[in-house]
Amino acid sequence: FASGCLTGRQVLITAGPTRENIDPVRYLTNHSSGKMGFALAEAAAEAGARVTLVSGPVHLPTPDRVERIDVVSARDMLAACEAAMPCDLLIAAAAVADYRPQAVAPQKLKKDPNNDDGLLLQLVRNPDILATLAQRADRPFSVGFAAETENLLEYALRKLNAKNLDLIVANDVASPGIGFNSEENAVRVIDRAQRETRFAQTSKGRIARQLIAFIADRLDKA
Ligand code: C5P
Numbered sequence: 001f002a003s004g005c006l007t008g009r010q011v012l013i014t015a016g017p018t019r020e021n022i023d024p025v026r027y028l029t030n031h032s033s034g035k036m037g038f039a040l041a042e043a044a045a046e047a048g049a050r051v052t053l054v055s056g057p058v059h060l061p062t063p064d065r066v067e068r069i070d071v072v073s074a075r076d077m078l079a080a081c082e083a084a085m086p087c088d089l090l091i092a093a094a095a096v097a098d099y100r101p102q103a104v105a106p107q108k109l110k111k112d113p114n115n116d117d118g119l120l121l122q123l124v125r126n127p128d129i130l131a132t133l134a135q136r137a138d139r140p141f142s143v144g145f146a147a148e149t150e151n152l153l154e155y156a157l158r159k160l161n162a163k164n165l166d167l168i169v170a171n172d173v174a175s176p177g178i179g180f181n182s183e184e185n186a187v188r189v190i191d192r193a194q195r196e197t198r199f200a201q202t203s204k205g206r207i208a209r210q211l212i213a214f215i216a217d218r219l220d221k222a
Pocket residue numbers: 014074092093094095096097098126127128129130131143144145146147159
């Protein structure tokens with residue numbers, strides 16, 4: 001592990017799920033635990049960076065020497081990230097909800113007593129936090145994650161280009177024992193030249209330190 005490889009760098013990391021309220025008691029979310037993002041924040045701080053960690057609702061302790069900002073929705077996460085700009089490096093590990101309910105009902109939604117029909121919930125698109133920050137004039141070196149269940153490399157490359165990223169970390173969340181909510185991960189990093197670097201399955205802490213060393217090296221060369 002290259003100690004001090006991020007000394008003097010300002011690093012912004014997003015982690016966890018977002019929570020999109022439906023009414024005062026219900027919400028939409030996903031299975032992200034935040035473990036990978038928190039492990040990356042810890043590794044980046046160990047590597048000497050000043051780290052801001054913007055996290056959705058998770059049950060994890062804040063790593064040492066990391067400034068943590070808790071948010072709920074995707075729009076909150078975007079606002080917190082914009083307030084934390086500029087930075088040298090952005091690592092977007094959050095599993096941001098792609099859609100949110102069009103409006104949050106002010107009162108708890110009630111079942112219709114007159115029929116047994118289903119309920120249609122109108123959803124609208126959330127902003128893409130990573131793409132928004134990676135398109136700014138003062139864009140940081142931008143690293144995204146692509147959690148896929150099929151066509152891993154094809155989808156990852158598409159995201160790298162569509163979101164204007166420097167690197168994308170692809171992980172196959174359909175493989176047992178890695179990805180969402182698990183203790184371990186195995187990833188491949190793809191760059192703009194479509195070169196692929198593989199990181200074999202190990203704890204999220206070890207993967208995070210390997211990724212930070214790799215990303216710091218590419219950042220230095222950028
Ligand atoms: O498009 P997809 O959600 O699969 O892209 C994944 C990458 O984009 C991740 O790095 C994720 O943190 C980021 N993302 C984001 N804002 C969104 C959706 C995804 O920052 N609204």
